[in-house]
Amino acid sequence: MQTLDILIIGAGPIGLNCALEAEKNKLSYLVIEKGTIVNSLYSYPLYMRFFSTAEKLEIAEIPFISTAPKPGRQEALEYYQGIARQKNLNIKLYEKVLKVRKNADGAFLVGTTKGNYTAKNVIISTGFYDIPNIMNIPGEDLPKVRHYYTEPYPYAKQKVVVVGSSNSAVDAALETYRKGAQVTMIIRHAEISKSVKYWVKPDIENRIAEGNITAYFNSELMEIGENSVTFKNEKGQIAEIENDFVLAMTGYLPDFDFLKDSGIILQGECLNPFYNPGTMETNVPNLYLAGVVCGGKDTHLWFIENSRIHAEIIVSNILRNA
Numbered sequence: 001m002q003t004l005d006i007l008i009i010g011a012g013p014i015g016l017n018c019a020l021e022a023e024k025n026k027l028s029y030l031v032i033e034k035g036t037i038v039n040s041l042y043s044y045p046l047y048m049r050f051f052s053t054a055e056k057l058e059i060a061e062i063p064f065i066s067t068a069p070k071p072g073r074q075e076a077l078e079y080y081q082g083i084a085r086q087k088n089l090n091i092k093l094y095e096k097v098l099k100v101r102k103n104a105d106g107a108f109l110v111g112t113t114k115g116n117y118t119a120k121n122v123i124i125s126t127g128f129y130d131i132p133n134i135m136n137i138p139g140e141d142l143p144k145v146r147h148y149y150t151e152p153y154p155y156a157k158q159k160v161v162v163v164g165s166s167n168s169a170v171d172a173a174l175e176t177y178r179k180g181a182q183v184t185m186i187i188r189h190a191e192i193s194k195s196v197k198y199w200v201k202p203d204i205e206n207r208i209a210e211g212n213i214t215a216y217f218n219s220e221l222m223e224i225g226e227n228s229v230t231f232k233n234e235k236g237q238i239a240e241i242e243n244d245f246v247l248a249m250t251g252y253l254p255d256f257d258f259l260k261d262s263g264i265i266l267q268g269e270c271l272n273p274f275y276n277p278g279t280m281e282t283n284v285p286n287l288y289l290a291g292v293v294c295g296g297k298d299t300h301l302w303f304i305e306n307s308r309i310h311a312e313i314i315v316s317n318i319l320r321n322a
Contacts, residue, residue: 004028006318007110007119009097011037013080013304014291014311015125017059019089021311024060025319030119031089032112034096038080040129041073045171046151048073051197056305059083100124100262102284121318124262125290125310126255128299133251135163139224145246152179158244161186161229163221165193169249170204176247177213184241185215186231195300221246254293262287272296279317280310286321288314
């Protein structure tokens with residue numbers, strides 16, 4: 001079995017950038033991805049637009065040409081998947097990594113659903129979009145509850161509850177409202193999140209102010225029934241409203257069990273994985289983190305534009321230690 005210089009877990013934008021950096025430095029590598037190339041982007045809402053401009057989403061100095069100031073999901077898919085095709089990157093798709101173990105000789109044994117691999121270095125670049133932040137309330141497992149939102153058409157003329165006030169919640173509320181849904185937002189905080197895209201925030205605030213979208217602030221969803229939901233409002237009163245669908249846009253988490261099982265120390269309330277910011281190396285020698293997975297529960301800490309540098313940092317450190 002060939003021992004690779006680098007095995008990269010995750011074919012998102014940062015995982016691809018790590019592969020390109022490895023190739024540039026003539027290091028043997030393999031990317032393993034449980035879904036398609038940039039699988040998280042593929043799962044985004046169909047009409048999602050990035051907060052960042054195109055040039056800030058570029059990797060390996062390959063131009064990202066966009067027809068709009070803020071590129072959308074389809075343009076990003078074309079860009080990143082096009083790079084993987086053009087560069088013929090060494091990627092195995094629809095193969096899930098199950099374990100990462102360090103052998104006595106210092107190399108890693110990486111076990112997947114389809115086989116085993118050995119590598120001198122491993123980079124975990126798995127993002128955070130795979131595991132929904134569960135509310136742990138009765139009825140959350142009903143078929144009417146969705147933790148992922150793709151497009152508004154299934155919700156036409158339906159009574160929709162949107163939980164949350166982040167970008168994903170606001171997009172879901174506005175899009176479903178405009179396709180004829182009766183939208184109610186249940187929000188734990190006193191206002192729409194300050195992180196909502198600046199060109200969208202006035203839109204949702206105006207729709208709420210004029211009464212076209214109902215919003216309950218300082219409120220919490222308590223139970224989901226077949227035909228209704230129960231929530232606690234800002235006065236502490238329990239209320240029930242009719243409901244057909246719940247879009248629980250409560251955020252997503254990294255796979256903490258996988259990180260712990262790989263030997264990485266998780267720290268504090270946010271379960272921040274330990275790594276050296278100067279090298280991106282974890283407490284396990286030669287095991288690295290790259291991209292948004294570095295933030296633990298603080299999934300707003302890292303983005304494509306500010307974690308692109310991780311690939312160069314990691315590969316430089318690997319070359320220094322070779």
